Amino acid sequence: MDIYDIVILGGGPGGYIAAIRAAQLGKRTALVERDKLGGTCLHKGCIPSKTLLRSAELYESMKRSESFGILTSDVALDFGGVQARKDAIVKQLQTGVQFLMKKNKIDVYEGTGVIAETSSSGHYNGIIDITSAEAVSTGMSSIRIGYRDLIVATGSRPRRIAGLPTHERIMTSDDALEMTEVPSSVLIIGGGVIGVEWASMLSDFGAQVTIVEAADRIVPTEDADVSRELARLFAKRRIKALMGVRLLEAGVTADDNGATVQIERNGRTETLAAERLLVSVGRTANVEGFGLERTAARVERGAIVVDRRMRTDDPHVYAIGDVIGGLQLAHVASHEGVTAVESICGLDSHAPDPASVPKCVYSRPEMASVGLTEQAAIDKGYDIKVGKFSFKAIGKALVLGESDGFVKVVAEKASGVILGVHMIGPHVTDFIGEAALAQLLEATSMQVGRMIHPHPTLSEIIGEAMLGADLQALGG
Incomplete structure (x- = not known):
């Protein structure tokens, strides 16, 4: 039986980054992945969905090209081509991850890893049994490896609503990625x-979209002003x-004709119907099916409990990424993977600190944020000042033909x-990093605001919004 210093269950952006860091630190490392290297982010989340969003955005831009002085005729959508481009990009990035594993001499096991036992033999502290799909079909025995330390990075899956019927007309985000039309x-x-990313994308592709949300606003975790602006702009697009x-x-x-939903709103029952129903109510951590109960790790509220060094009980x-709940973002999982290995x-x-993590939403228009919302800052007792500047x-926003939206700054007075x-x-996800760095350095x-931002760029709006908090905005 091979014994490894570190074994990682799950090859997503948390798992494979942890493996690379472990190899850099001289640890003999194994990574166990039951599906494909890259995990949800690469195959079911970040990359494929953003690839489809880019095609939708481009399609919409081409339909209004006359406003740029470009005459086009018969702009048509080839959805098969859209899906083919998505698959090609995913494949290219998956190959890149495979190369990184070989480059760093990380042993990759393809199959389902299960914690078979824990012990303190002096040579190892636990054993993982790995069963590949081939082994299941041929009756072969599983592979057994030992670990001194284990990192659980098993990710999450779309949350399902209990009681909903199973039908091809009712989709999760995983299912929606494979639509043929x-x-x-x-x-x-x-x-x-x-939900709002899919709403934006499908609307740009030509679908009639209705969002049903239990909270009093869409994207309720974002600042209230941002939520209201998105709702206003969606309404203009007939979403x-x-x-x-x-x-x-x-x-x-x-049924074969579509999906029907009954809702209660303002004390009244309404019936809604559409060709497809997309269920987008969050994600569930994968905490079962791999023998976690054979360890002393603890699960609360559906997630593995860890401290700030990613240690379980x-x-x-150790555990990282979506399986521990929290923000469930790929870049957070990668950071946590490094933290676990270094611990x-x-x-x-x-x-x-969750307040220092930038968050991005790739709808049209995009949203990005870092730190406290205005209401959260008030609730924490801060005496605040606010700067706000319009695109x-x-x-540069006018040049791009995308001048909706704003940047809002919340600062201590x-x-x-x-x-x-x-x-x-427009493109706010590309420059939220400046704000995250400023907050990390506790900048004012x-x-x-006094930092020189190049002109003409979209990033100028950050400087103006910052100056606006001190009533010194120069451009408006």
Whole structure:
């Protein structure tokens, strides 16, 4: 039996980054992945969905090309070509991850890994049994490896609503990625990040979209001003958003003609119908099916409990990424993977403060944020000042033909220290990093406002919004 210093269950952005860091630190490392290297992010989440969003955005831009002085005729959507491009990009990136594993001399086991036993033999602290699909079909025995330390990075899956019928007309985000044609109409249950991205994409592809959200606004975790702006812009695009809605699960039906949903809103029952129903109500951590119960690790509220060094209650088991709940973002999982490995190696490393993590939403327009919302800052007792600046006064936004949206800065009034930055508008996901760095360095709104931003760029809006918090905005 091969014994490894570190074994990692799960080859997503948390798992494979942890494996690389472990190899860099001289640890003999194995990674066990039951499906494909890259995990949900590469195959079912970040990359394929953003590839489809880019095609939708480009399609929409081409339909309004006359406003740029470009005459086009018969712009048509080839959805098969859209899906082929998505698959090609995913394949290219998967090959890149495979290369990184070979380059760093990481042993990759393809199959389902299960914790068979834990012990303290002096040589290892636990054993993993790995069963490949080939072994199952041929009756071969599983492979057994030992670990001194284990990192659980088993990820998550789309959350399902109990009681909903099983039918091809009722989809999760995983199912939607494999659609062969754009439906004429879609009902989306859930107006969070995933829901609004799919709403934006499918609307641009030509579907009639209705969002059903239980909260009083869409993307309720974002700043209220950003949520309201997105709802306003969605309404202009004829994306219907129904908020404060209770789904009547018994009223969900589906047949070959489409899906029907009953909802309760403002004390009244309504019936909604569409060709497809997309359920987008969050993700569930994968905490079962791999023998976690044979360790001392603890699960609470459906997620593995860890400290800021990613340690579970078992001294030789660590956990990272979606399986521990929290923000469930790929870049957070990668950071946590590095933290777990460095903790195992005795280095001083800990998980990021959630307030310092940038969050991105790739709808049209995009949204990005870091830090506290205005209401959260008030609730924490801060005396705040707010700066807000519109993209309509930014030259590059007008050049791009995308001037909707704004940047909002929340800072402490006395010190000027930045507490949060919230953006909605063109390409904001590409420059939220500046705000995240400013917050990490505890910069003030005046310091960032006085920094020279190149002209003409979209990033100028950050400087103007920062100056706006001190009533010194120069452009408007």
